[in-house]
Amino acid sequence: MNDMESFPSPRKVLILLLVMDAGVGALHLLFSLHPEMGAFFDLAHEENLPTWYSSFQFLLVAGAAVFCHVVEKTVNPQKTISWGWLVVALCMLGLAIDETFQIHETLIDKVMSGNAGNNLRHFFGATRDTDSLLWTVVFAPVLILAGTGLILFYYSRLRTNRVLFRFSLFPLWLLVLSAGLEFMEAKTLSSFAQDPMVRYRQFVFIEEMAELVAASLFVWIHYHYGIWRGTHYQFSDAGEL
Amino acid sequence: MEPVAKNSKLGWIAGILLAGLFAFKLISIIAGPSPKQANLLLITLDTLRPDHLNVYGYQRATSPSLSELAKDSFVLDKAFTVATNSGPSHATLLTGLYPAQHGLVDNGQRINEETRTLAETLRQTGYDTAGFIGYHALSEEAGLDKGFQVFEFHPIASHDHDEKEPDDDLKGFDAVTGWLESWAQADEKSPFFVWMHVQNIHESYDPPAPYNSMFGKISAPQPLEDFDGDFDVRCANDLDEAWRAGILPPRFKEEVIALYDGEIRLVDDQLGQIFAMLKSFGVYEDTVIVVVSDHGEVLFELYENGFYGKGPGHTARYSDVSLRVPLILKPAGFHQFEKTARLEQTLSTIDLVPTLLELLALQIPADLPGESWVPAMRQPRSTPTSRKIFFHEKPYGVEYSGVRTDQWKFVQKNEEGIESSLLIDLVNDPEENHSADSLSKAKEMVVFLEEWKKENQAIIKMREVSEAMRQALKEGGYIRQ
Numbered sequence: 001m002n003d004m005e006s007f008p009s010p011r012k013v014l015i016l017l018l019v020m021d022a023g024v025g026a027l028h029l030l031f032s033l034h035p036e037m038g039a040f041f042d043l044a045h046e047e048n049l050p051t052w053y054s055s056f057q058f059l060l061v062a063g064a065a066v067f068c069h070v071v072e073k074t075v076n077p078q079k080t081i082s083w084g085w086l087v088v089a090l091c092m093l094g095l096a097i098d099e100t101f102q103i104h105e106t107l108i109d110k111v112m113s114g115n116a117g118n119n120l121r122h123f124f125g126a127t128r129d130t131d132s133l134l135w136t137v138v139f140a141p142v143l144i145l146a147g148t149g150l151i152l153f154y155y156s157r158l159r160t161n162r163v164l165f166r167f168s169l170f171p172l173w174l175l176v177l178s179a180g181l182e183f184m185e186a187k188t189l190s191s192f193a194q195d196p197m198v199r200y201r202q203f204v205f206i207e208e209m210a211e212l213v214a215a216s217l218f219v220w221i222h223y224h225y226g227i228w229r230g231t232h233y234q235f236s237d238a239g240e241l
Numbered sequence: 242m243e244p245v246a247k248n249s250k251l252g253w254i255a256g257i258l259l260a261g262l263f264a265f266k267l268i269s270i271i272a273g274p275s276p277k278q279a280n281l282l283l284i285t286l287d288t289l290r291p292d293h294l295n296v297y298g299y300q301r302a303t304s305p306s307l308s309e310l311a312k313d314s315f316v317l318d319k320a321f322t323v324a325t326n327s328g329p330s331h332a333t334l335l336t337g338l339y340p341a342q343h344g345l346v347d348n349g350q351r352i353n354e355e356t357r358t359l360a361e362t363l364r365q366t367g368y369d370t371a372g373f374i375g376y377h378a379l380s381e382e383a384g385l386d387k388g389f390q391v392f393e394f395h396p397i398a399s400h401d402h403d404e405k406e407p408d409d410d411l412k413g414f415d416a417v418t419g420w421l422e423s424w425a426q427a428d429e430k431s432p433f434f435v436w437m438h439v440q441n442i443h444e445s446y447d448p449p450a451p452y453n454s455m456f457g458k459i460s461a462p463q464p465l466e467d468f469d470g471d472f473d474v475r476c477a478n479d480l481d482e483a484w485r486a487g488i489l490p491p492r493f494k495e496e497v498i499a500l501y502d503g504e505i506r507l508v509d510d511q512l513g514q515i516f517a518m519l520k521s522f523g524v525y526e527d528t529v530i531v532v533v534s535d536h537g538e539v540l541f542e543l544y545e546n547g548f549y550g551k552g553p554g555h556t557a558r559y560s561d562v563s564l565r566v567p568l569i570l571k572p573a574g575f576h577q578f579e580k581t582a583r584l585e586q587t588l589s590t591i592d593l594v595p596t597l598l599e600l601l602a603l604q605i606p607a608d609l610p611g612e613s614w615v616p617a618m619r620q621p622r623s624t625p626t627s628r629k630i631f632f633h634e635k636p637y638g639v640e641y642s643g644v645r646t647d648q649w650k651f652v653q654k655n656e657e658g659i660e661s662s663l664l665i666d667l668v669n670d671p672e673e674n675h676s677a678d679s680l681s682k683a684k685e686m687v688v689f690l691e692e693w694k695k696e697n698q699a700i701i702k703m704r705e706v707s708e709a710m711r712q713a714l715k716e717g718g719y720i721r722q
Binding site: 118142151155 | 252606
């Protein structure tokens with residue numbers, strides 16, 4: 001696959017994405033408190049620029065995974081593992097749809113209605129207005145399984161490029177951090193402190209930026225892998241699953 | 242098996258185990274028994290001194306209903322407020338934060354937008370919430386309505402007897418009983434939180450019949466030497482003016498106290514009806530009832546220390562009769578305390594919110610400065626551990642802060658940058674007449690105060706009182722300029 005050289009370099013793609021992330025972060029810092037247009041730039045809000053940008057990023061992650069699938073299929077048509085990239089692409093597509101349509105918020109609202117919600121709120125010391133932030137706790141088993149699957153899949157594909165594999169763990173760690181911060185936001189908003197909003201906004205900023213950077217890194221990792229795999233197709237595939 | 246496949250298998254096992262553990266814990270939480278939640282009736286009796294209640298040893302029959310309630314309750318012998326102004330003190334009772342933390346340091350100001358109230362938390366937990374107040378400075382403008390679905394203001398003209406309407410005295414009580422009746426009749430009901438602020442006992446001491454003559458004959462308005470116009474003992478403005486000018490004949494003092502006690506008895510009778518109503522609805526057992534005042538009252542005590550102002554009144558007077566408050570706390574039956582008792586420790590109203598949260602089966606946020614009394618209630622016979630009591634406020638722009646231990650009280654005043662202070666030895670000078678001459682003790686108390694400020698106080702920003710609120714306070718006689 002000699003035409004790989006005509007693709008933009010992965011480094012340039014990463015820099016572009018990180019600059020865009022920084023831009024979204026800067027818009028939040030500059031305008032989120034503006035009385036009229038603040039909500040449009042606020043990382044804590046839904047259905048606005050950061051949400052759409054985040055959805056777009058996950059679409060890019062899915063697209064880059066499809067790219068990896070195409071490359072793997074081209075390089076080695078006999079191997080079925082390339083279909084794994086399509087599973088990853090589908091998961092990322094799901095996240096993109098969820099970002100825009102807030103599916104997990106709707107699901108958590110259903111879980112938190114009734115006695116289950118009362119018990120969970122009591123256990124975690126949260127109030128009803130923070131229900132949607134507890135989704136990371138309630139869906140933790142599913143998230144753990146999804147994370148395990150992703151780590152093992154990256155391990156199977158990237159272990160021959162140790163640097164890239166190590167980098168692939170970083171966005172996963174950022175997503176774990178992001179989930180933890182969302183739980184902290186629920187605790188913060190349930191608190192009596194005089195400045196919970198200040199702390200909440202700090203948490204939201206870090207959490208949302210972690211999500212954006214994680215998505216950018218996923219795009220880069222997938223894209224980098226696709227380019228690398230296409231360039232090094234002539235090397236051995238020994239040891240692959 | 243190849244190493245990659247083996248690693249992958251181990252990874253899946255670890256992931257499934259971890260996910261399984263989380264799922265097991267979540268299911269055990271969700272499927273577990275729900276904590277039973279009590280109703281909460283918080284009654285704040287403005288300006289009530291504990292030593293005028295029978296349960297605190299008063300001989301006149303001012304409070305038979307509260308004595309009856311006390312049989313099912315914990316009675317705190319030495320409870321102290323964090324402020325002597327109604328606004329800051331009530332904001333603390335409703336937020337569990339010190340005045341500088343919730344931001345309402347003077348009547349007419351507002352709590353911080355970000356400050357969460359007990360009502361908000363309980364509403365978010367599914368409670369039906371209703372607040373009934375009788376004083377402007379506790380109104381929506383103070384932000385104390387946050388979290389209440391129903392919030393009603395039933396004012397009583399406090400300082401001018403002539404402005405008082407005949408039904409002023411009872412309409413607050415009627416509103417509460419009306420709400421409770423509606424709640425009881427509802428088909429589907431959640432637990433309730435009702436905050437009932439009672440303004441009647443606050444000056445003017447001016448109860449209606451039969452309470453106006455229950456504890457003594459009251460003189461009709463009459464001319465008084467050196468007093469402009471007829472003097473009416475039932476009018477706070479007249480009383481303040483005559484007492485502060487030193488022209489009040491001693492015989493009127495007994496009349497004033499009889500009127501003050503009459504107000505307490507009026508309130509007690511009304512509360513008795515509310516407690517009876519709860520019993521008739523079958524919810525008395527499941528209701529946590531708290532009776533507390535926001536501050537005490539200086540009647541005719543005179544202090545020679547030159548620091549405290551003259552009574553009648555309470556604001557900015559940090560003698561114990563202003564700072565000490567009655568506190569009666571009835572838990573719900575299902576809390577299963579071994580027995581109710583008197584708590585002899587020195588305690589602060591800053592602790593009320595964490596105590597209530599624990600009794601209502603809610604978590605106590607780590608950032609609340611108070612401590613729950615529930616452990617002391619579980620073991621009332623254990624050695625009392627007294628707290629240092631801190632108070633702080635800015636009545637009419639003058640900043641006061643202080644600390645009280647079982648033996649010492651230290652008060653700092655900052656008036657337009659000029660600082661002064663007072664140290665009282667409460668054991669050797671219980672009348673609080675003299676500033677103690679102990680530099681080392683004063684230094685020690687300053688250290689306590691500074692450490693407390695460092696730990697608990699935000700930067701205090703004086704907020705402007707709105708013109709509407711200023712006018713309301715002025716008309717009510719609360720501010721004079």
